[in-house]
Amino acid sequence: MTTPIVDALRGALGPDQVLTDPARLDERRHDYWMVSHLRDRGATPAPRPACVVRPRSVADVQATLRLANERGTPVIPFGLGSGVVGGVIARPDAILLDMSAMSAVRFIDPVNLLAGFDAGRNGAEAEAAVAAQGLTIGHWPQSVAISSGGGWIATRASGQFSTAYGNIEDIVHSIEAVLPNGEFVVLGKGPRASAGPDLRNLIMGSEGTLGVITGVTFSLRRAPEARALSAFEAPDMVTGFELQREIVQSGWRPPVMRQYDERESRRLDGRLTKCVILMVHEGPKALVEAEVAAVAALAAKAEAPPAPADIVEHWLDHRNNVPPWDAILDRNMVADTVEVSADWDRINSVYVDAVTSLKEIPGCLAASAHSSHVYRSGLNLYFTFAILPPDPADMERAYFEAWRRILEATGRHGGSLSHHHGIGRARRDYMKRELGAGGLALLRTIKRALDPNGIMNPGVLIPDA
Numbered sequence: 001m002t003t004p005i006v007d008a009l010r011g012a013l014g015p016d017q018v019l020t021d022p023a024r025l026d027e028r029r030h031d032y033w034m035v036s037h038l039r040d041r042g043a044t045p046a047p048r049p050a051c052v053v054r055p056r057s058v059a060d061v062q063a064t065l066r067l068a069n070e071r072g073t074p075v076i077p078f079g080l081g082s083g084v085v086g087g088v089i090a091r092p093d094a095i096l097l098d099m100s101a102m103s104a105v106r107f108i109d110p111v112n113l114l115a116g117f118d119a120g121r122n123g124a125e126a127e128a129a130v131a132a133q134g135l136t137i138g139h140w141p142q143s144v145a146i147s148s149g150g151g152w153i154a155t156r157a158s159g160q161f162s163t164a165y166g167n168i169e170d171i172v173h174s175i176e177a178v179l180p181n182g183e184f185v186v187l188g189k190g191p192r193a194s195a196g197p198d199l200r201n202l203i204m205g206s207e208g209t210l211g212v213i214t215g216v217t218f219s220l221r222r223a224p225e226a227r228a229l230s231a232f233e234a235p236d237m238v239t240g241f242e243l244q245r246e247i248v249q250s251g252w253r254p255p256v257m258r259q260y261d262e263r264e265s266r267r268l269d270g271r272l273t274k275c276v277i278l279m280v281h282e283g284p285k286a287l288v289e290a291e292v293a294a295v296a297a298l299a300a301k302a303e304a305p306p307a308p309a310d311i312v313e314h315w316l317d318h319r320n321n322v323p324p325w326d327a328i329l330d331r332n333m334v335a336d337t338v339e340v341s342a343d344w345d346r347i348n349s350v351y352v353d354a355v356t357s358l359k360e361i362p363g364c365l366a367a368s369a370h371s372s373h374v375y376r377s378g379l380n381l382y383f384t385f386a387i388l389p390p391d392p393a394d395m396e397r398a399y400f401e402a403w404r405r406i407l408e409a410t411g412r413h414g415g416s417l418s419h420h421h422g423i424g425r426a427r428r429d430y431m432k433r434e435l436g437a438g439g440l441a442l443l444r445t446i447k448r449a450l451d452p453n454g455i456m457n458p459g460v461l462i463p464d465a
């Protein structure tokens, strides 16, 4: 069956770019959010969209948004669907804009260390293209092989090597986007600019609600000359946090610094009994050697003895595994990871409060955390929970209860409710708490100005008034 918007899109783009076959629509109903996978097994699976549009050029995206804007048709951008907070859930009246056919490497410039890609380019394939020239993007989310450059920008993603190389906002040179009215913009120029507000930040983290990212230029690095690994066992989380603070505030920057609580340390390696801290050091050989020695001295001072470095090798080898939800849902369990952040003087209160609160949920099997992104002023925590509710009918309720407890514990101690997965639908109703009434009003004003007809990804990021 076709609808007037499908006919109009086929007229503008050609029939092969506007898909309505049920199998294709089914594949694009939602992202990787556990709730959507749970609902697929029950009475309320995400509906199919009206059609899937697969643009091949900026002009295709412009034509799609112009038509949608004229008719008030919702548009849901889809990168590679690895989002974990419900940023993509189709609706029967919506165009699902699948960016995966826009996947070209536009250029690699080894002099200025820049590389441009279409927004739908797979992250691992983008990295492979620059690695062939001895360069790196330096952005390694665990989902690198199942996510796109456009998705990284849209969600303000973080990679595992962020402590030295930065998060996506530190790696992006410029962003190209189509606004809801079809206008094309290129945001960002030169290595740095002081030309009014940095408009790239309007698009970064906008989760498909303010426009469609069509291309991105990343600022690259040369592949590091040397790499070394170290690991230490801190007697408890507080000692580990203090050691990490001392390391970064002294000026050292191991790209990877991860601290696991006792439960997660044991799960990582049966030999561990305390809180392990894993580090990867990279850069010029002399710097790496100096960093390894300095970090070892700081760890000794903190009474955190060395742990076997093969634990870091094992982590490196398995770090990009993507666990399927089915194995958990088949056992009537719900599980997820929730990442937040807080300043150094609050982080342990967030950790203790959230884990204690999670453990009180009936059927809670696991409540734990690790940190994985470190800053001069604080760090993130990545909570993991697994719950087997006494009544399987309560699975979705238990899932949201776990999220509520983690976010409320974080809010109570003044942390940020999202470190890198974004807001989607999972955190939307906490946005007033995160931004304050004034901040949320500003976000709504920006949304109205750019998208007065409200066509872009409705239901995501911005809570209902």
Ligand SMILES: Cc1cc2nc3c(=O)[nH]c(=O)nc-3n(C[C@H](O)[C@H](O)[C@H](O)COP(=O)(O)OP(=O)(O)OC[C@H]3O[C@@H](n4cnc5c(N)ncnc54)[C@H](O)[C@@H]3O)c2cc1C
Residues within 6 Å of the ligand: 031, 032, 076, 077, 078, 079, 080, 081, 082, 083, 084, 087, 088, 099, 119, 120, 140, 141, 142, 143, 146, 147, 148, 149, 150, 151, 152, 153, 154, 155, 156, 157, 158, 159, 160, 207, 208, 209, 211, 212, 213, 214, 321, 322, 323, 420, 421, 422, 457, 460
């Ligand atoms: C196993 C696993 C591990 C993960 N690890 C990490 C991690 O280490 N770090 C991290 O940051 N995230 C991680 N994620 C989350 C996810 O991979 C990121 O959010 C990623 O950036 C999403 O990219 P995507 O292309 O898959 O986007 P999608 O899931 O397709 O979309 C995500 C959001 O961005 C919007 N969007 C996508 N493309 C565009 C575009 N071109 N223009 C406008 N809006 C767009 C969508 O509408 C949606 O709101 C992980 C996910 C999984 C499943």
